[in-house]
Amino acid sequence: MPRKVRLGIMGLGTVGSGLVELIKKNARLIENKSDVKLEIVRALVLHKNKPRPLPPEQVTTNPNDLFEDKTIDLLVEVIGGIHPAKEYIVQAFDSGKDVVTANKAVLATHGDEIFNAASRNQKQIGFEASVCGGIPILRAISSGLIGNRVDELYGILNGTSNFVLTTMQEERVPFSDALAMAQSKGLAEADPTLDVNGMDAAHKLMILAELTFQTKMRFDDVIVEGIENLQPIDFETAESLGYVIRPTAVARRMEDRLDLRVHPCFVPKNHPLATVRNEFNAVIIRGDAIGEMVFHGKGAGSLPTASAVLSDIVEIARNPNSTPLWNPTRTIQSAPVELASRFYLRFPIYDRPGMIGMISTCLGAHGISITDAIARLTCTETNQGNVMIVIHSAPETEVRKALAEIQESGALNADPLSIRILEN
């Protein structure tokens, strides 16, 4: 006899409709594979007059029609946003139902309250879909790789910014054109600020790091750099040196602290992250037993996200009395750590004699050693150009000090750019 799960779905937007579609298409297959039989009882919507993938009698605008229905075992929250999603999730637990959510924002802001409500009612919560869409990364961290002490987790967590950088790399177009292409493909919001300034990736990194390192973080401790200042010449230089530029997010255990960063990065062409193109995401986990393990797939979109929601539903149905996946036992200070790194630096200059000399002398005075230096005139009329420099590994504070001194010299016509280089 299959285990039957009766579902209520809160929200029939992109993800909710994708979920209904996927259940209709694959319910039989899922039952064959897992012995779990899924049945959609009712869905909550804001407006009843839109076309929906469910018959009208299964659609309601009254949330109590879901909470008070004793035949519903599990509520899927795919409304998004913080309110009323948070209140609905808590009420679902208090009504004796398990919950699966795809809502990163509500977990990042009200995680404690939500986990407490689940625990108080001895109900389960699934949130695989909240980070990296279809990639089963939370399950890998909390189950598949559980035997490992993880020292580092890094990857590409924002599909929009990865699409923009891949397009700039491969099509040699400016930032604004690449962003417009992402928007026309439906990959970026009308306001893509949180994607390109790194904040969206920082939120996801925080959830991944909390789960991986079993701790609670302060969002303000994440160092965030966006991708807005990259120019076609940076991608040309990267290419000529054997790199591509990717938007990376990094969480590193440094003795008793965690270092969390989001920034664009030079990635060697034969590194796994170099093949993560366009809107794809990837997470690399470095553990003491497995070494480096790469998970690479679609991090967003209707069906990939619905796939993650489904995996949580089936997991909860198969294991109704499982212990919770997330069990944060302590709070760690996520303190920025003094790191050394190789860097690519670009200095926007007025083209006149002695520029490379001045820049390299200043770097040298800070103990920074150069491996490549290229000067390029970009506009003969204004006499503007760039000096691009690649340095050996150097302490970040020294790099910052040198950049500040060079900027104070008055020789630059815009802020210098610094991008970390990932080693193979």
Add this chain to the structure above:
Amino acid sequence: MPRKVRLGIMGLGTVGSGLVELIKKNARLIENKSDVKLEIVRALVLHKNKPRPLPPEQVTTNPNDLFEDKTIDLLVEVIGGIHPAKEYIVQAFDSGKDVVTANKAVLATHGDEIFNAASRNQKQIGFEASVCGGIPILRAISSGLIGNRVDELYGILNGTSNFVLTTMQEERVPFSDALAMAQSKGLAEADPTLDVNGMDAAHKLMILAELTFQTKMRFDDVIVEGIENLQPIDFETAESLGYVIRPTAVARRMEDRLDLRVHPCFVPKNHPLATVRNEFNAVIIRGDAIGEMVFHGKGAGSLPTASAVLSDIVEIARNPNSTPLWNPTRTIQSAPVELASRFYLRFPIYDRPGMIGMISTCLGAHGISITDAIARLTCTETNQGNVMIVIHSAPETEVRKALAEIQESGALNADPLSIRILEN
């Protein structure tokens, strides 16, 4: 209160010792993360006089000391081989214990008997470690991606042959030298036949395909080509055309049949498999909801395999009443299907006028169209050389017929080589 699991370990070889080491190192961490407390009760060995990672009183040569110990909850089988591993596993179930095994051979040959014994005793079996070592791929197939209809699964399943091909590609050494390097690094057996002829990858492909497509396969239906005939000139040509050569394994759903193949393959440099280097493995799953999802990590070795064993132990402890992961409901005929593919072809020739003409005329007569043709003299004394040809997509039977005709012409001094080309 943590859930306590008392373990018996059958075998203290490479994987067994790695498991003991990992438990000693990370047991506290695992308990914090999962609320599961692991305790090693006793280990079975063949000879008592070797140095062991456990105190002498915990080591026995008598398997009944494990079966009859009522305090042992779960037996880990890491003896390897078919007998007595199969008998021990069945007896473990009959003694009321769950089993975790890393033993691909015993599952491939006695899977039915083992799964029946588990089911009869209502006990669980974990076998994540049996395929692709530390990569949590079985769990991804049976849980993380369960909402998907999977149409294709492919990847690099044998670390030894991948090390050999990576070394030939990057160091430009002949096959025999690359294989010797793999052996000196402990990556290949003294007899590496099953690694380089593709049979090991075929066994793993069969287990992955059975789990993915919920069916039972006949091993003889897998088409297997080894890597023994590749020469440095093939890697040079691949490089010049923008490819690397990788040892691939492919399972494809073709309507109601499955097509299973193991063969070397030209892989575009920006494809995720191109960054899977040396002894690393990767599995790519193409599902209707997620699109392509890549899992890339260490497929063998003491600690990666122990990591997979540990993940099964914790999963069984967290979910003692879970439904089985593997539930084959039908038998599918894995029938080779007529496919079309792009190919790289190499013809070992005696260098004389008209060779490219003869070869390309013959290919043309079979409707095969050429994109690149290169002739290269390799030995002036014997007048031997090669003609390398890349063709547009063509039906495999036509390619085979054309190769046979060219070989019958008497112009070749050795068998022609054909390698499929993976499209991006």
